[in-house]
Amino acid sequence: MAKDILLEIGLEELPARFVDDAETQLKEKTASWFKEQRIAFNSINSYSTPRRLAVHITGVAEEQETIEEEAKGPAEKIAKDENGNWSKAAIGFTKGQGKDISDIYIKEIKGTNYIYVSKVIKGKPTYELLPAFQSIIESIQFGKNMRWGTQSLRYARPIRWITALFGSEVIPFEVASVVTSNVTYGHRFLGDKITLTNPEEYKGKLEESYVIVDSRAREKMILDEIESAEEENGYQIPVDKELLAEVRNLVEYPTLFIGSFEEQYLKLPSEVLITSMKEHQRYFPVKSTEGELLPHFVGVRNGDSNGLETVIKGNEKVLRARLSDAAFFYNEDKKHSIDFFQEKLGKVVFQEKLGTIGDKTKRIIGITGELAKQLESDEEITKQALRAAEICKFDLMTNMVNEFTKLQGIIGEKYALHFGEKDQVASAIKEHYLPVQANGTLPDSQIGAMVSVADKLDTIVGCIAIGLTPTGSQDPYALRRQALGVMRILEAKGWNITLEKMLTITLQLLKETGIQIKEETDVHNELHSFFTARASFILKEVGVEQDITQAVLHQEIGNVSYTISKAQALSAVRNDEAFKPVQEALVRLLNLAKEEKHGNVDTSLFETDSEKELYQHFQLVQEKYQDKKDRKEAKAALDILSPLSDSIHEFFEHNMVMADDENIRANRLALVEQIAKLIRDYADLANIEWKQHF
Numbered sequence: 001m002a003k004d005i006l007l008e009i010g011l012e013e014l015p016a017r018f019v020d021d022a023e024t025q026l027k028e029k030t031a032s033w034f035k036e037q038r039i040a041f042n043s044i045n046s047y048s049t050p051r052r053l054a055v056h057i058t059g060v061a062e063e064q065e066t067i068e069e070e071a072k073g074p075a076e077k078i079a080k081d082e083n084g085n086w087s088k089a090a091i092g093f094t095k096g097q098g099k100d101i102s103d104i105y106i107k108e109i110k111g112t113n114y115i116y117v118s119k120v121i122k123g124k125p126t127y128e129l130l131p132a133f134q135s136i137i138e139s140i141q142f143g144k145n146m147r148w149g150t151q152s153l154r155y156a157r158p159i160r161w162i163t164a165l166f167g168s169e170v171i172p173f174e175v176a177s178v179v180t181s182n183v184t185y186g187h188r189f190l191g192d193k194i195t196l197t198n199p200e201e202y203k204g205k206l207e208e209s210y211v212i213v214d215s216r217a218r219e220k221m222i223l224d225e226i227e228s229a230e231e232e233n234g235y236q237i238p239v240d241k242e243l244l245a246e247v248r249n250l251v252e253y254p255t256l257f258i259g260s261f262e263e264q265y266l267k268l269p270s271e272v273l274i275t276s277m278k279e280h281q282r283y284f285p286v287k288s289t290e291g292e293l294l295p296h297f298v299g300v301r302n303g304d305s306n307g308l309e310t311v312i313k314g315n316e317k318v319l320r321a322r323l324s325d326a327a328f329f330y331n332e333d334k335k336h337s338i339d340f341f342q343e344k345l346g347k348v349v350f351q352e353k354l355g356t357i358g359d360k361t362k363r364i365i366g367i368t369g370e371l372a373k374q375l376e377s378d379e380e381i382t383k384q385a386l387r388a389a390e391i392c393k394f395d396l397m398t399n400m401v402n403e404f405t406k407l408q409g410i411i412g413e414k415y416a417l418h419f420g421e422k423d424q425v426a427s428a429i430k431e432h433y434l435p436v437q438a439n440g441t442l443p444d445s446q447i448g449a450m451v452s453v454a455d456k457l458d459t460i461v462g463c464i465a466i467g468l469t470p471t472g473s474q475d476p477y478a479l480r481r482q483a484l485g486v487m488r489i490l491e492a493k494g495w496n497i498t499l500e501k502m503l504t505i506t507l508q509l510l511k512e513t514g515i516q517i518k519e520e521t522d523v524h525n526e527l528h529s530f531f532t533a534r535a536s537f538i539l540k541e542v543g544v545e546q547d548i549t550q551a552v553l554h555q556e557i558g559n560v561s562y563t564i565s566k567a568q569a570l571s572a573v574r575n576d577e578a579f580k581p582v583q584e585a586l587v588r589l590l591n592l593a594k595e596e597k598h599g600n601v602d603t604s605l606f607e608t609d610s611e612k613e614l615y616q617h618f619q620l621v622q623e624k625y626q627d628k629k630d631r632k633e634a635k636a637a638l639d640i641l642s643p644l645s646d647s648i649h650e651f652f653e654h655n656m657v658m659a660d661d662e663n664i665r666a667n668r669l670a671l672v673e674q675i676a677k678l679i680r681d682y683a684d685l686a687n688i689e690w691k692q693h694f
Contacts, residue, residue: 002061003167006199007133008054008184010161016249018142018156023048029136030055038065039126047213049252054213056199064123071097076106076113090115127166131173138175151176161185165199186211187252190303210253210304219248222300225256229298236287237298240278247282251302259316263295265323268330271410276322279406329399338419344397353466354515357393360458365389366509367454374497385447388428392451409433435485442492449489456482461506464526465517483534490560499557503527531557539564544571547688554684565634566683574688585645586679590686592657593676601674605667610654614647618675625678641682
């Protein structure tokens with residue numbers, strides 16, 4: 001008869017950012033364990049709150065599945081002696097499997113006979129296996145762990161109770177001296193000790209004790225109450241998804257409340273108010289139906305509505321103090337100038353070997369200037385970009401950013417406008433931090449994009465040049481994210497510049513400042529590998545197969561937008577039957593081309609019409625291909641190359657490339673190599689596996 005299982009880990013309050021991942025791990029690890037143990041079940045539901053992680057498994061079989069398994073032994077020639085009798089090896093094999101030599105049978109594998117036995121593995125009672133839940137609990141990983149008391153187990157927070165039931169029976173085991181039982185606990189202040197008689201009671205009993213164990217249900221409660229507050233008061237309450245996820249993982253029983261603050265604080269930039277409410281107090285801002293920020297906030301209490309007025313007053317008092325500090329910092333900052341803050345940059349270390357933030361700013365100016373030259377920017381754009389690069393970091397020295405670090409750039413834009421900078425320059429200060437996440441918003445303006453790329457390249461190239469290449473999960477300077485940002489900006493802007501050119505420029509400027517770097521060749525190689533890995537990630541994200549990725553990245557990344565377009569063009573034709581003979585011809589030629597050079601093609605040495613036709617076709621294609629490449633028309637460039645296949649087939653049909661005559665052989669190889677160079681400029685098609693349809 002099937003039974004349900006309940007496993008709950010009771011903890012001191014977990015950090016909200018740990019809860020979702022820990023719940024997922026518990027569910028996945030439990031499902032994997034049941035599969036490995038051959039224990040059938042109907043479903044697994046997972047639950048979490050700040051104080052608990054739980055799984056409820058329904059319809060669990062009372063026994064493991066009994067299976068018949070085939071065990072392979074040694075080859076027959078080893079299993080028998082010279083007289084045809086079973087050898088010690090065969091006898092030992094059967095004993096090890098709990099069988100007898102009479103159970104042996106023989107099967108052939110790739111021309112060799114092996115001995116086998118079949119055995120039935122009887123399923124054990126499920127209840128006997130369930131104490132292994134201990135290892136599942138101990139295997140959950142957290143972003144940061146701790147030890148408590150005399151325990152050796154490292155966990156996010158101390159374990160206070162473990163509820164483990166198989167039907168009505170307690171599953172016996174212990175973790176960190178905590179012994180399992182049928183007892184759980186309700187809300188820390190509103191709930192009681194709860195004794196469960198079976199897993200089915202779990203959700204209902206806890207809800208009676210002011211705990212909503214389903215995080216999705218808690219989120220819906222919050223959203224429903226927000227919607228009611230909007231309808232009742234005529235508000236708009238923007239819901240930040242990250243904040244919503246955090247808040248639902250901070251409470252076990254959510255109750256919404258609305259507080260207020262003095263209208264005088266609305267004079268502060270809205271970003272300051274929202275950041276103060278969100279980052280420090282986990283409040284949702286309130287807006288009018290026209291989208292104007294109102295002097296109200298929405299909070300979520302961990303508990304019921306009893307005494308809510310007192311809770312509101314307390315939260316208002318705390319927020320008032322935060323906003324008072326923000327107003328003071330804001331007004332104090334505006335008494336100074338950009339030059340005042342710029343001077344301080346030279347006293348703050350960016351990285352020990354790379355100097356101060358002031359040093360970094362000078363390099364950003366240099367890279368931005370070189371980028372402007374490469375892009376042939378007009379005088380006004382160049383001037384504004386250089387000014388934005390010069391002051392892009394000044395707000396890091398302000399009181400406001402010191403208090404609200406996530407406002408870097410945002411406050412820089414506000415203050416730059418206050419100090420009289422042009423709109424485009426001020427906007428670029430904010431945009432140069434973008435994207436703040438791998439797939440985040442990109443800079444919109446040309447100036448913002450230029451400074452953003454310069455800043456990120458300086459950080460990436462500088463860190464790798466002094467030996468700080470990320471390893472494993474360690475990436476303290478977020479170089480991977482910044483590299484993705486650089487390439488996404490280059491793709492979005494479609495700038496006619498190669499990534500390698502920008503890396504060379506950045507490294508040269510770094511050397512000119514006197515910074516001690518590793519061997520330059522090693523730095524270039526590391527940069528190539530580092531960015532190639534990021535380019536592979538981007539191509540995978542847009543659906544390009546790995547072999548095509550290798551084909552287009554075999555030499556360099558080049559112009560990012562054009563490289564992505566080439567990969568997509570190849571991906572689109574790889575399953576096209578009409579492209580198969582094209583690929584075969586081009587790859588046959590690529591395979592013949594060698595590294596050694598055979599000089600220029602001498603047309604006077606041509607002996608056959610097919611040689612002449614291939615050469616003439618190549619000359620025509622080469623010119624047209626270069627035009628399409630210059631225009632960054634990837635699909636058109638591939639279409640230009642494809643017709644070469646007919647001439648190549650004819651060439652191989654009527655010519656022996658490796659001719660006896662040394663001059664003719666060298667001339668034909670020179671022709672092959674020139675065409676191969678053109679094809680490889682697009683992609684190394686030899687890396688692409690042809691996918692046949694069946």
